[in-house]
Amino acid sequence: MAPWCFLLVLVIISAEPNLCSGSRKCVGRHFGHSSVVCECNSTYCDSIGSVPLPPLGQYSSYLSSMEGSRLEARQGQIQVRTNGSAPGLRLTMDPVQKYQRLRGFGGAMTDAAAINILSLSAGAQEQLLQQYFSSEGIGYSVVRVPMASCDFSTRLYTYADTPGDYNLVNFTLAPEDVDMKIPLLKRAQAMSPQPLHLLASAWSAPAWMKTNGALVGKGSLKGQPGGKEHKAWAQYYIRFLEEYAKYNLTFWALTTGNEPSAGLITNYSFQALGFTPEEQRDWVALDLGPAVRSSSFPQTHILILDDNRLLLPYWATVVLSDVHAARYIHGVAVHWYLDSFVPAEISLGSTHHLYPEYYLFGTEACAGWSTGDRGVKLGSWERAEQYAHDIIQDLNQYVVGWTDWNLALDQAGGPNWVKNFVDSPVVVDAQRDVFYKQPTFYSLAHFSKFLWEGSQRVGVSASEETPLEFTAFIRPDGSAVLIVLNRSSDVIQFEVWDPALGYIPCTAPARSLLTLAWNTLNTH
């Protein structure tokens, strides 16, 4: 084809005019739960495409609901009214009140996720990755990568299982990395319009470095911080960064280890490495911090905790009040399990107010983890609400990013070698070569598709008591985004008031999630 033919094709594509260009409808399927999943295959998957802003003076809205809407797009006129306020509920934007800036949203490339994605045909794999990472997808920019095995693996391994290998001369990535996770990460990166922020977490040190001589159960590193096991464990992180760098995969951040409190529990059933906050503080100060600083990757962020947020603010006060540890640390990573036990203002809010220079970041969450509400529930709207509720709560308490757990699971919620089956926003049926996008997928999309990196949370307040949950942001281009969750079963009318522009009349249907976006004259 002559070069001008390419030009012509490009012009035709980019000339597509309206808001919903490239949008494809959800193929809904019911599995006996409260709402539907959207079915995708090797040739078809629903998408809202790209979401350009409407012209100044108009707003766009996207609605998902238990009734079956999935990011249903509308456009409307921002109203100008001169005679004072209307009766009823009003959400008033206050862009002068500025809070944290966002990093991003994403999920985890576990062994299980990789196995499930690769169990599909090449075409369906591509569709699935595009749903998360391409510009047609929901804007994921964060991927958590487990270092070696976790419960969502099919076997127990680390990268240095040769006993006594303190210099890590036999450190080797696993076939799970080389054949599955790395190729998928590279495909995700290639289709992403932005560099992905990779985040590494280890579940357990090699058995020979540990007091219990095993990857599972109660156990910590042998010896003391500054000792040879603690040094070797810090070097293990550096070796991991070096090996992934050989594939051009560079990590934005690493955590001090997944759920350190799990390794303090007798007979804990899967991979864990126990740290008390004091041990974590001293290991960072004496071993991990200096190792990262003197490595080829000194800019890598170090996030502490990587465990349930109810351990805050206590954990942070122990680690961050120590200047020797704190100088190496960038942020505090939180998981969502047990969130309901401690109000977010206490766990997250007070940590932020005590240590405002360290950011808070959500590194793990999933539905279907608790006894009584276990495993995959295809079409559960309640779980979409759990996600949106938690994300809004986190964002309103200074969290700068939210990372889901497995990017994809099978219909049983695995594989998981210890049968700790849970749910995922994408559930794969390899037999039929299809995947189902759960309500949780859309719940995440209401945030991840619209809240770009660098978006800044701003003030928003309700004129009266309301069960609505909401959070507001100004994006780097000056546009505004407001996300509203209605978990109750009535319809409520309200309006959004942007003092610079006017008001947007809204309806939050029962059991719904709404994202509004509009241009703001760049006055903020």
Ligand SMILES: *[C@@H]1O[C@H](CO)[C@@H](O)[C@H](O)[C@H]1NC(C)=O
């Ligand atoms: C994929 O799904 C679409 C929409 O449901 C359908 O028209 C098409 O036949 C499916 N393709 C395959 C290969 O099953």
Ligand SMILES: *[C@@H]1O[C@H](CO)[C@@H](O)[C@H](O)[C@H]1NC(C)=O
């Ligand atoms: C002001 O607006 C309200 C509703 O928006 C309307 O009911 C009322 O009649 C208006 N008042 C005047 C004086 O225009």
Ligand SMILES: *[C@@H]1O[C@H](CO)[C@@H](O)[C@H](O)[C@H]1NC(C)=O
């Ligand atoms: C590394 O592994 C080889 C066998 O694969 C073994 O001979 C050697 O002793 C190991 N090195 C260390 C330091 O453990």
Ligand SMILES: *[C@@H]1O[C@H](CO)[C@@H](O)[C@H](O)[C@H]1NC(C)=O
């Ligand atoms: C990494 O990137 C460099 C430069 O972009 C390229 O030359 C090299 O082939 C890449 N290596 C791998 C393993 O992809």
Ligand SMILES: *[C@@H]1O[C@H](CO)[C@@H](O)[C@H](O)[C@H]1NC(C)=O
């Ligand atoms: C831990 O496991 C051992 C061996 O199976 C058992 O004897 C012991 O009672 C267990 N302890 C607890 C606290 O469950």
